[in-house]
Amino acid sequence: MDKIAVVLLSGGADSATALACAKRDGFAPYALTIDYGQRHRVELEMARRQAQAQKAARHLIMKIDLRGIGKSALTDDVPVPVGRTPDEISEGIPATYVPARNTIFLSVALGWAESLGTGDVYVGVNALDYSGYPDCRPEYIEAFEKMARLATKMGVEGRVQVKIHAPLISRKKSEIFLLGRELGVDFSMTSSCYDPSPDGVACGVCDSCALRLKGFAEAGLTDPLRYAKKI
Amino acid sequence: MDKIAVVLLSGGADSATALACAKRDGFAPYALTIDYGQRHRVELEMARRQAQAQKAARHLIMKIDLRGIGKSALTDDVPVPVGRTPDEISEGIPATYVPARNTIFLSVALGWAESLGTGDVYVGVNALDYSGYPDCRPEYIEAFEKMARLATKMGVEGRVQVKIHAPLISRKKSEIFLLGRELGVDFSMTSSCYDPSPDGVACGVCDSCALRLKGFAEAGLTDPLRYAKKI
Numbered sequence: 001m002d003k004i005a006v007v008l009l010s011g012g013a014d015s016a017t018a019l020a021c022a023k024r025d026g027f028a029p030y031a032l033t034i035d036y037g038q039r040h041r042v043e044l045e046m047a048r049r050q051a052q053a054q055k056a057a058r059h060l061i062m063k064i065d066l067r068g069i070g071k072s073a074l075t076d077d078v079p080v081p082v083g084r085t086p087d088e089i090s091e092g093i094p095a096t097y098v099p100a101r102n103t104i105f106l107s108v109a110l111g112w113a114e115s116l117g118t119g120d121v122y123v124g125v126n127a128l129d130y131s132g133y134p135d136c137r138p139e140y141i142e143a144f145e146k147m148a149r150l151a152t153k154m155g156v157e158g159r160v161q162v163k164i165h166a167p168l169i170s171r172k173k174s175e176i177f178l179l180g181r182e183l184g185v186d187f188s189m190t191s192s193c194y195d196p197s198p199d200g201v202a203c204g205v206c207d208s209c210a211l212r213l214k215g216f217a218e219a220g221l222t223d224p225l226r227y228a229k230k231i
Numbered sequence: 232m233d234k235i236a237v238v239l240l241s242g243g244a245d246s247a248t249a250l251a252c253a254k255r256d257g258f259a260p261y262a263l264t265i266d267y268g269q270r271h272r273v274e275l276e277m278a279r280r281q282a283q284a285q286k287a288a289r290h291l292i293m294k295i296d297l298r299g300i301g302k303s304a305l306t307d308d309v310p311v312p313v314g315r316t317p318d319e320i321s322e323g324i325p326a327t328y329v330p331a332r333n334t335i336f337l338s339v340a341l342g343w344a345e346s347l348g349t350g351d352v353y354v355g356v357n358a359l360d361y362s363g364y365p366d367c368r369p370e371y372i373e374a375f376e377k378m379a380r381l382a383t384k385m386g387v388e389g390r391v392q393v394k395i396h397a398p399l400i401s402r403k404k405s406e407i408f409l410l411g412r413e414l415g416v417d418f419s420m421t422s423s424c425y426d427p428s429p430d431g432v433a434c435g436v437c438d439s440c441a442l443r444l445k446g447f448a449e450a451g452l453t454d455p456l457r458y459a460k461k462i
Contacts, residue, residue: 064295069343093384100342103382107338111331112300134387143378150371151334153324 002028002057005120005165006113008105009033009051009059011043013190013212014168016050017176018124020183021167023054027120031056032112034105036098037067037075042191042200049189062108072098073194080195082205086129086214089207093132096194096207102135106144106164114152119162126166129173129215131207141166173215181221188224197228204230233259233288236351236396237344239336240264240282240290242274244421244443245399247281248407249355251414252398254285258351262287263343265336267329268298268306273422273431280420293339303329304425311426313436317360317445320438324363327425327438333366337375337395345383350393357397360404360446362438372397404446412452419455428459435461 005027009015022029033047044061051059066075073080073095081094102125109121125136134140145164149155155162168176180187192212193202202209204227213230216223236258238250253260264278275292282290297306304311304326312325333356340352356367365371376395380386386393399407411418423443424433433440435458444461447454 060299062296062299064339065293066342068291068293069339070346093387097384098342099345099384100338100379100382103378104335104338104342107331107335108295108300111297111329111335114330115301134384135382137381140378140381143374143381147334147371147374147378148331150368150374151331151366153328153330153365156324156365 003120004028004030004057004116004118005122006030006032006109006116006118007056007122008109008124009047010124011046011050011190012124012192013180013187014124014126014176016185016187016190017180017183018122018167019050019054019056020180020185022122022165024183028057029054029122030112030116031059032109033059033061034108035061035063036101037065039074040191040194040196042196046189046191053186053189060112064104064108066098066101066104070098072096074098080206082203084207084210086211089210090130090132093134094207096131097133100135103144110148110152110162114154117160119154119160120165121163122165122167124168126168126171126176128170129211131211138166138169141169172218173211174218177215177219177221202227204228234351235259235261235288235347235349236353237261237263237340237347237349238287238353239340239355240278241355242277242281242421243355243423244411244418245355245357245407247416247418247421248411248414249353249398250281250285250287251411251416253353253396255414259288260285260353261343261347262290263340264290264292265339266292266294267332268296270305271422271425271427273427277420277422284417284420291343295335295339297329297332297335301329303327305329311437313434315438315441317442320441321361321363324365325438327362328364331366333364334375341379341383341393345385348391350385350391351396352394353396353398355399357399357402357407359401360442362442369397369400372400403449404442405449408446408450408452433458435459
């Protein structure tokens with residue numbers, strides 16, 4: 001039987017690449033998408049298409065409505081910052097931060113993994129060319145992994161090793177796009193924008209668009225997405 | 232303004248006591264109950280009544296359907312173990328273990344706490360007279376706290392200290408009931424049974440009933456709940 005891994009799949013370019021990494025590493029990927037009430041709903045559609053295109057063994061979309069607990073520009077009526085340069089973006093933690101989001105998502109992934117009999121979880125976080133979120137840094141991932149080993153039956157009994165794979169964590173955006181292309185990821189089936197139009201056109205000016213556009217430019221690749229405007 | 236704490240409230244006796252501890256410690260409690268598809272639905276009703284009786288500042292019931300990811304006697308068609316003595320119960324991890332449950336619940340509590348501007352979270356886990364769940368042990372709670380400090384904006388910026396309070400972790404069941412009584416907890420508004428009848432009568436023979444009955448007996452108190460039978 002194939003090795004199994006749970007892969008957190010948001011519908012963005014990073015998690016699509018993380019899914020391809022799990023396959024490269026020999027895992028049958030079980031893709032997990034969390035519908036947390038994000039305003040950028042096009043992400044969920046992209047996650048669906050990406051899971052299908054990459055032949056995930058299963059794709060589970062789980063609803064956890066973080067609007068009840070959160071105050072974030074991604075879920076609530078808080079403005080998404082626009083027009084910032086990548087240097088400005090890397091300073092401080094922005095309004096698009098969703099409290100404890102990756103911790104909640106990784107916890108659910110961990111639970112699903114344990115039920116499936118695997119300790120392998122993939123997540124597409126990266127700590128270079130990123131939005132300054134605390135839960136994207138290597139020291140956070142390490143601490144989560146340590147906690148996860150103590151939290152679970154599989155971790156305590158030692159039959160299965162708990163491993164949080166973050167294959168993109170120390171890569172620049174441009175390197176992620178090059179890696180994704182090498183692994184056959186179709187980036188037209190991804191969405192990065194925090195505030196797309198209702199028909200899914202990226203704004204081009206939010207932090208996430210700015211980082212994506214810079215990454216594609218540095219990689220010498222053409223971004224297949226449509227943008228309303230570009231910085 | 233009062234200090235605020237998020238308290239995980241399951242509807243069981245331990246979390247009802249943890250809620251009372253948060254109040255004793257001077258916190259205005261924000262109670263969080265997770266509707267995870269548990270078969271023992273009477274818990275949710277008890278959580279509602281307990282939050283009201285103890286005058287929680289707010290009570291949030293959040294739906295996270297763990298039936299999609301889990302294989303546990305608490306959520307799925309797996310038999311609940313019955314007729315085991317407390318000594319037998321303390322050996323190994325039983326079928327009622329829900330993969331990563333406390334990690335998922337604590338993560339959501341952490342997110343809500345951060346939105347409310349507090350780092351204080353209460354949880355009623357205990358590691359004596361318990362069911363052998365890995366995510367009830369002190370080393371797990373410590374690892375979660377360490378991770379939580381790295382995961383959050385408040386933890387990284389250091390304005391707010393992240394603290395996971397587990398005031399019952401090293402108490403015996405009998406001590407928990409005595410403490411609860413001292414703090415005015417009404418245990419008739421709690422439910423511990425893993426497999427109650429549709430009208431909420433406790434089975435009396437599951438692990439959780441066995442531990443509860445032993446605790447009340449050792450404390451010299453009378454359990455106000457009705458039981459179908461007693462071991």
